[in-house]
Amino acid sequence: MGHFGVDLSGRVALVTGASRGIGRAIAQALADAGADVAVNCHQHVERAQAVAAAIRSGGRRAIVIAADVSQRQAVLAMVERVARELAPPDILVNNAGIATVREIDALDEADFDHSISVNLKSAFLCIQATLPAMRARGWGRIVNISSAAARGAGVVGVHYNAAKAGLEGLTRGYAARLASAGITVNAVAPGPIDTDMAEPLRRTEAFRHIPVGRLGTPDEVAQVVLMVIANAFLTGQTVAINGGVLLA
Numbered sequence: 001m002g003h004f005g006v007d008l009s010g011r012v013a014l015v016t017g018a019s020r021g022i023g024r025a026i027a028q029a030l031a032d033a034g035a036d037v038a039v040n041c042h043q044h045v046e047r048a049q050a051v052a053a054a055i056r057s058g059g060r061r062a063i064v065i066a067a068d069v070s071q072r073q074a075v076l077a078m079v080e081r082v083a084r085e086l087a088p089p090d091i092l093v094n095n096a097g098i099a100t101v102r103e104i105d106a107l108d109e110a111d112f113d114h115s116i117s118v119n120l121k122s123a124f125l126c127i128q129a130t131l132p133a134m135r136a137r138g139w140g141r142i143v144n145i146s147s148a149a150a151r152g153a154g155v156v157g158v159h160y161n162a163a164k165a166g167l168e169g170l171t172r173g174y175a176a177r178l179a180s181a182g183i184t185v186n187a188v189a190p191g192p193i194d195t196d197m198a199e200p201l202r203r204t205e206a207f208r209h210i211p212v213g214r215l216g217t218p219d220e221v222a223q224v225v226l227m228v229i230a231n232a233f234l235t236g237q238t239v240a241i242n243g244g245v246l247l248a
């Protein structure tokens with residue numbers, strides 16, 4: 001039995017954007033619960049290698065795959081490599097994301113498209129690529145990392161609101177269609193969490209008004225992800241973890 005009473009031994013997990021921040025904590029928590037883990041990153045390969053090394057030192061298998069998850073070919077190659085070197089993923093955590101702060105008048109089409117590609121289309125691509133093996137096995141867990149910005153205004157911009165709200169729609173649509181196949185699909189929606197992404201947001205007014213009085217930690221988000229993965233009757237939901245921030 002690993003973390004939080006969840007036993008994932010024999011399972012293979014793919015965590016996107018696991019080189020740092022929330023994804024890193026999720027990758028480690030999954031390994032602590034017994035899973036072998038594929039650690040995806042985009043550019044910070046050395047940081048991803050450190051995450052994989054920590055997982056291996058705990059006795060689990062881990063591989064690093066640098067791939068831009070907004071690109072279909074890169075995602076297909078990534079999932080093929082996980083299958084070859086570990087096994088086809090039983091657990092997919094779509095965590096990779098970007099939050100480029102833009103006020104309404106500064107937001108251009110390229111910013112909008114990029115936010116949708118990296119924060120939303122990536123999840124579609126990763127789900128489509130991992131689904132056949134989950135279906136064949138009759139068991140799967142998909143967790144999409146959304147944000148409080150899916151429902152509130154937040155501090156990043158409308159491109160981020162739209163992408164994260166879209167991700168929650170994607171979650172419900174897949175969940176409804178996959179429930180009978182033994183595959184649950186849920187979203188976890190963090191409020192402000194202490195990572196690199198939160199750095200430029202610290203000075204904003206919203207960050208000074210977190211009811212709990214501090215930023216959340218990546219480990220606190222990972223704990224919720226593990227809870228979601230452990231529960232076979234929870235599907236199509238968004239679980240919020242936000243220190244009491246409702247609508248920023």
Ligand code: NAP
Nearest residue numbers: 017019021022041042043044068069096097147193195197
């Ligand atoms: P972070 O510290 O900025 O880390 C982002 C991760 O995503 C990194 O591992 C990065 O890889 C990876 N990534 C970015 N673009 C990618 C791409 N195109 N392909 C593959 N990987 C990519 O962010 P974080 O705070 O941990 O956020 C993780 C998730 O939580 C995101 O979806 C974010 O929207 C969500 N979230 C965060 C907060 C918060 O306050 N921090 C709040 C709500 C939701 P490299 O290291 O290689 O660049």
